[in-house]
Amino acid sequence: MKENVPGINTNAYTKLISYPLVLLMLFLVPALNRFSSSPILLYTSIALTRLEGFIVALIFGANQFRIIRGYWRIKEEGEVVETDIDDITAGFRGDVGRWGSNFNSVVEDLKTASGFD
């Protein structure tokens, strides 16, 4: 998707969608635990729910490391670093996203291609 549509950042989408999926897993295993007497399932459900913070930080933490790395570059070279998450709140638009340009022109192209005005 990233290759085909330059205005949209697939990494950001992946991050955003992955957390609800993790939450689903975190709720699903304890729910299964209520219907089973297996201690292993109980241990797994407790471990998963307690690791929620760690998993969330792993999903979104990559941006943080990029910023910390960029922070030192800003000091040395004046480089400004934006993140995938910035792309999310900026609406995946090229003027503020990291992937260059033209979210609007992609939409226009799609409209033209589909014959929709």
Add this chain to the structure above:
Amino acid sequence: MALLDSVLDRTIIYIINGVCNFLSLVREGLMIYCYWKIPYMRTFSLKLVISLITSVLIYTISNLLSYFNSSPIICWIEGYIRSVGMMSGLAWMVIMLYVSYRQTYRFTPKIYKTYPKIVLITAIVSNIPALFVIIASISGMNIGFRPDPSNDNLFCTVQPNLFITSSFISQCSLLSLEYPF
């Protein structure tokens, strides 16, 4: 339900709880520390992420309180914090998804100005269930923050779990009897 029958099993749960919470606590603490330390991180998007992390941190603290919940007061505090942490975590995720949807389809350059309002709404929403439990308990209903039998009574949550659902269903049944159409 999985009821554990030996001291060893309870010890395993306590160890799992401790190790996993420690890992979460360290990672959450590192993220929040970096947020305050590095000014370039104070963007609207990372504010949302850090808010989510703070919610999960609240949940982690409630799990750590489970080591001291033999006292009913600590059990109530643990249950309250657990409820608030879970609700606010869910709320922040919904907000992140909504912001991304909204910005994609109707771009607002000054969306960062809404952050204080979002924080206020999330704080109110995430406290409502726990406050409801307290008010219901004070008014004499059989509900409160007590040890959860589904986790072998090790962690305090809202008990009974089905109270809200059953009371809602019974209220609906009564209403449907009163107003059949």
